[in-house]
Amino acid sequence: MSGQNCVRHLLAQGVVAQVEYCADCGVLHVSMESITVRFRPTALRDLRDTLSAALASFREPAAAEADCAQSQKTLQ
């Protein structure tokens, strides 16, 4: 299994996370601060899809309140 002996190659680096790939075991290492979670590519694609779906459904509270205030004006 993958772990400490992995030779990781950086694929992407963001503000809160980085993703590395180990060709020896075919695992993607997703690191956020002191936490690293290992994923098979299919599992990471599924996580990506889940996060994308959640963010597509999510509305910032301030935007939701503005929309609510706007619809109340329309009703008056």
Ligand SMILES: [Zn+2]
């Ligand atoms: Zn490895």
